Amino acid sequence: MNFVGYVLFLPFIVFYSYILGPVLKAVLIPGGLAILLLIMGPKAFIYHIKLALDDYKANKPVELT
Secondary structure (H helix, E strand, C coil): CHHHHHHHHHHHHHHHHHHHHHHHHHHHHHHHHHHHHHHHCHHHHHHHHHHHHHHHHHCCCCCCC
């Protein structure tokens, strides 16, 4: 019985992890940013995106040697 469960379960995990996941990211992230642009307006949106990118660049991980 467990074998049948794995045979049915594993293809769905592969599908969701490697096919559906990247597709959803490619659709939902730009769509969410577009909604924020509509809500905030262009000036505030660009200001906050620049703040987020500057913060991202400032918090680069340190390589330990």
